[in-house]
Amino acid sequence: MKIGELAKLTDCSVQTIRYYEKEQLMKSPERSEGNFRLYNKSSLKQLMFIKQCRTLDLTLSEIRQLLELQSSPSIQCNSVNKMIDSHIQQVEQRIKELNSLKEQLNYLSNTCSNNGTIEQCGILQKLTSDVAKNV
Amino acid sequence: MKIGELAKLTDCSVQTIRYYEKEQLMKSPERSEGNFRLYNKSSLKQLMFIKQCRTLDLTLSEIRQLLELQSSPSIQCNSVNKMIDSHIQQVEQRIKELNSLKEQLNYLSNTCSNNGTIEQCGILQKLTSDVAKNV
């Protein structure tokens, strides 16, 4: 199949597929006589694996590592574990941050009566006075 | 004060301050005879305001809008409100996403006994079989 079909099947953009190839996440496929990329089922699997990893927010570099590991099936897998666990921690950390952010934003939002002028706006006043506090 | 002192006071990097100036978030300060930037208390306030907004994850473009609004104190403030409320929604959305991500990652993590080989690794198997499922 040509790149456009692969793109549709995987819900990736054509450019993204070419990008993954350039970044060595996808093997360079064969080419047709007219120099078009030709993919097969194995390419499809490869790309779906990458996509799956991306939905888990693994970086391209981490995915590259996983792909490398897969090519040495008899070594220990604890590095895979470490990677996933460190991700979980990062995600947890980010959730904490965002929850605190949400609180702050809600607090700010409540200080605005929503029918006054910029000058009277509690949000801007709060943003400015927090500044003063911090200095 | 010179840029290094401002950087220390605000816990920003020198490059970031210059970057904010280039991006028109900070006014271009006066210069010394030797062409060094010279800042005052007002610059300090400005930068702290920006920093405060950044900790709330406002984009530089949004901060620029806020700064512009502040210079017309008598217009309505509802646009400020809209901006903040739309942020809150985005943050909530992201928290949801991350929670679901965390679940998936935890599930993956549990499928690894942590003392086998790559070939036996439940994580990689799961990542690959999820792929198959999606196709």
Next chain:
DNA sequence: GTTGACTCTATAGTTACTATAGACTTTATA
């Protein structure tokens, strides 16, 4: 008068794409 710390501008790199431009190939239609 020279060392060292600081500053200056301009430029490139980061991440994971996305969006062009300009040329070529293939498919569909008249």
Next chain:
DNA sequence: TATAAAGTCTATAGTAACTATAGAGTCAAC
């Protein structure tokens, strides 16, 4: 068969918000 449309090719630049570097100039102290 001619041509138009759709798809593909490479190469390059843009995105956000910085960060890092090179190479040169400034300033204070010893």
